[in-house]
Amino acid sequence: MKRFLSLKSLSRTVHINDHEEHGQDQDDDHDHQCQRKYDDDDQKDVVGRVANCTTSLTVWRKSLVMSCNGFTVIDSHGNLIYRVDNYIGRPEEIILMDGSGSSVLTMRRHKKLGLVDSWLVYEGEIGDHLQYCKLNTSGSSRSSRSKRPIFCIRKNINLLINAKSNVLAYVYRDTSDKSCAYVIEGSYTHRSCKVLDGCTKKVLAETRRKEEIVGGVSYGVEVFHLIVHPGFDPGFAMALVLLLDQMFS
Template identity: 60%
Template sequence: MLCRFRSLSRAVHEERVRERQHERKKTYPRTEATMGTSLTVWRKSLLISCKGFTVIDSEGNLVYRVDNYMGRPDEITLMDASGKSVLTVRRRSKKLVVVESWNVYAGEVGNHQRKSSEERPICCVRKRVNIFQGKPKVQAYVYREASDKKRYDFAVEGSYAYRTCKVVDASDKVVAEIRRKEAIAKDVSFGIEIFQLIVHPGFDPGFAMALVLLLDQMFS
């Protein structure tokens, strides 16, 4: 497990160094504050027996991880580097409902130390299924507090299959992006299983990663 992580961490860190050297050649300054948070997402669990995700920052440090024993589980927990639950996404099971939707909870759902009243979703994410309604490039809608209101708070546009997505708010402002990770060095290729998650200032990186998990369940 450590060998696999160190290999990816070293590759990302070396690529980040090359990116910084490339940025210094430009005439305008670009800082982390103006660029937002850049995370590298590896669509693979650190545990050999699991399927999941490994997320590292621009310095090669582990930030988030997901370890699942099932290919398409009804519940997924996003953990930090220490294994603490950050967010839990759970599939909504309603009879006679065609639209695939998920609830997102803070922390770990079902923790015996939490009251049942605290286990309220912070939002609901719904897969767009009607291609003749709304924006054709939208893949999913995000509604705060899992309400049934018609107006969404965020929308995911683009194509997750090609790793070219962006999350926009109700005013069409981009708050996060999923991009193919392109290496500056010609002899480095990351492929489709390793990609970038760019989180713009003011948007929660953990929540952005939760959206990645849901898109993977909906469209992978």
């Protein structure tokens, strides 16, 4: 509980200082109204919803569960929005949950692509669903009831020596799709990444490192911002952060 309260305080401090540093005083009222509308909505509407205005989230690479590694994500008012608790080592499956613990998205490693680190993203939780498929001996029933992934994320591999590319990963809508829906560029090590539309190259979401010292303690790369621009799903943006962490940590 003390850990969560300190993060709530940090989120408010970072959010206020960010506006001061970027000279966004004129946009404060608009951002506050957008954020207040976002926070006042029912939790069911917030999770998995496309943002209608810029959403600023604080990501902490810590779990609220003492025995687990994970992530905690809160908004600028300290409200718990997303959490990940099943994050130890290199898991085969990662579940992104909302603040109440309900599954939002499930990410599973895709093992059919050799050396390429890739993941499939599913809506909700798929454990019980796949267990049903295994117990069902009918091939047609298994096919009709199996849950299909909504996205496939593949790590960019530079095979050329001294190749310079800031592309981290490609996001596809299907495992057989050859045209990427989104491109992720930047450096996850420095928490400076951008999610771009695959066609227009418009920035849809981005992470920003915050060099903030609170109470004499520097949070380094363990605490950073996730900025989600209008028209992009904050939940999916957070899922991409989790996969970047797997690929580049």
